[in-house]
Amino acid sequence: MRQWFLFALLAAAHAGRLAAQMPFYTDDTDVTDRGKWHFEFFNEYDGLQSSQYPDLRQNTANFKLNYGLPHGLELDFDVPYLAIHRAPEAQSATGIGDADMGLKWSFRKSPRPYSPSLATSLYIEFPTGDTHKQLSSGLRDYWLNFIVQEPFSDKTRATLNLGFLFAGNTSTGVVGIETKRGHVYTGGLSVTHDFNPRLTLGGEIYGGVADTSGLNKDQLQGLGGGSYTLREGFSFAFALLGGKFAASPRIGGQVGFAVDFPDVWRRAP
Numbered sequence: 001m002r003q004w005f006l007f008a009l010l011a012a013a014h015a016g017r018l019a020a021q022m023p024f025y026t027d028d029t030d031v032t033d034r035g036k037w038h039f040e041f042f043n044e045y046d047g048l049q050s051s052q053y054p055d056l057r058q059n060t061a062n063f064k065l066n067y068g069l070p071h072g073l074e075l076d077f078d079v080p081y082l083a084i085h086r087a088p089e090a091q092s093a094t095g096i097g098d099a100d101m102g103l104k105w106s107f108r109k110s111p112r113p114y115s116p117s118l119a120t121s122l123y124i125e126f127p128t129g130d131t132h133k134q135l136s137s138g139l140r141d142y143w144l145n146f147i148v149q150e151p152f153s154d155k156t157r158a159t160l161n162l163g164f165l166f167a168g169n170t171s172t173g174v175v176g177i178e179t180k181r182g183h184v185y186t187g188g189l190s191v192t193h194d195f196n197p198r199l200t201l202g203g204e205i206y207g208g209v210a211d212t213s214g215l216n217k218d219q220l221q222g223l224g225g226g227s228y229t230l231r232e233g234f235s236f237a238f239a240l241l242g243g244k245f246a247a248s249p250r251i252g253g254q255v256g257f258a259v260d261f262p263d264v265w266r267r268a269p
Contacts, residue, residue: 023225023239023254025206026161026188029119029149031106032068032260040064040078042237042256046175046249054087055134055174058249060097062256072109076102076121079128082135082173093133097172100125100141111151119147125168134174141168145186155195161188163208170208170219175249183211186219192226201226208247219247225254233260 021028022042032038044060064078079099086092102123109117123143129136145163152158163186170184185208192202207220225239239254 022227022235022237022256022258024188024190024192024202024204024223026159026190026204027104027119027121027145027147028159029106029109029117029147031072031074031104031119032066034068034070036068037261038066038068038258039261040066040256040258042254044241044252044254046241046252048174049244049246049248049250051246052174054090055084056087057085058173058175059083059085060172060175072106074104074106076100076104076123080172082129084134084173093130093135095130095133095135097129098125098136098141099128111154113151113153115151117149117151119149121145121147137168137171139168141170142166143168143170156191156193158189158191161186163187171247175247184208185211190223198229199226200228207243218245220244221248227258233262234258 022040041064042062044062046058046060048055048057059082061081062078063080064076067075069075077099080097081095082097083094084092100123102121104119104121106117106119121144123141123145125141125143127136127138127140131138143163143165145161147159147161149157149159165184165186170186187208188204188206190202190204192200194200202225204223205221206223207218209218221241221243223239223241225237227235227237229235235258237254237256237258240252241249241254242251243249
């Protein structure tokens, strides 16, 4: 009952995010324009929960490439590079994590206030990392996500994500829900505001629960951050985050950037 209550709480709270995906875990309804490439990189450094000992800290450098397809579709590919720092009595580990591919479909766009945009995405993650170093879950993950974005005005919006992982788990390195059998329900809510044409700030709550008792772990975390557009097609993102339960970082920080090709090479008007 506690897990279902937590999930219901997340679902009720989950509602928003900014037009650029980074730095939020909650995905938005936007997709890359047809025939164009979009690249994102972020580096997140997390202090882990005490229950993760001897794992102390994890650094995640993630590389993501998107390509716009016809009919509101987007093809995604991303792969992380992980560094897990452990206590002196245990050996630390570095290396490639699990790569994943995804297909996202934005099937309803509505810029008018109180008229939501809708999208959905399907991701498949492949066990490309080293399981002996805890860099990989060792499982092939299948994750379906539903996205609702509600514009309250031309500057403020909220986004709700409801996800269902029907095989595998959500872990990246030692962060995330670990399960070999059973399903995982995820949810995220972010609210963002454009303070000017360049600066967007917002907050988020994100979490997940497994449907089988005894599986490691529940996840609940909050994030505050935003993005700043340095020039057309190039933006910088930043965030602070923290959470509870073993699957969430105790505290962490994130920086990254996003590039639209070929827009970044054009001269700004």
